[in-house]
Amino acid sequence: MTSQLNRDLEQLQTKEATLFDRTFRDSKGNIVIAQMPNLPVLVGLTAAFLQFVLPTGNLQTAAALVAFGALFTWAWQELFEGVNYFRRALGLISLVGVIALGFSFVGV
Numbered sequence: 001m002t003s004q005l006n007r008d009l010e011q012l013q014t015k016e017a018t019l020f021d022r023t024f025r026d027s028k029g030n031i032v033i034a035q036m037p038n039l040p041v042l043v044g045l046t047a048a049f050l051q052f053v054l055p056t057g058n059l060q061t062a063a064a065l066v067a068f069g070a071l072f073t074w075a076w077q078e079l080f081e082g083v084n085y086f087r088r089a090l091g092l093i094s095l096v097g098v099i100a101l102g103f104s105f106v107g108v
Helices: 003-011 019-024 039-053 058-081 087-105
Strands: none
Touching: 019 087, 039 058, 058 087
């Protein structure tokens, strides 16, 4: 009886993670899709809001630069340090979007 339990335990321990697990679960086994916003997201969204509220000028340009830098930093961190494939894909999509919006605001 004990040997059967040991074999079952060994099979459970050697079970590979499925694609779903690697895509949506963190290292602790929790499904992670959304998280509490971290500092770069909060700074980026606040600066983006200020960019649209402030009149044209140096303050609006400064807010745009802060928003771009903070959101770029957040996307970069998610891309390379995300807890699962979903969060990393979110980082990649956000990074491409932030860069594309940055180019469109500059007028390139």
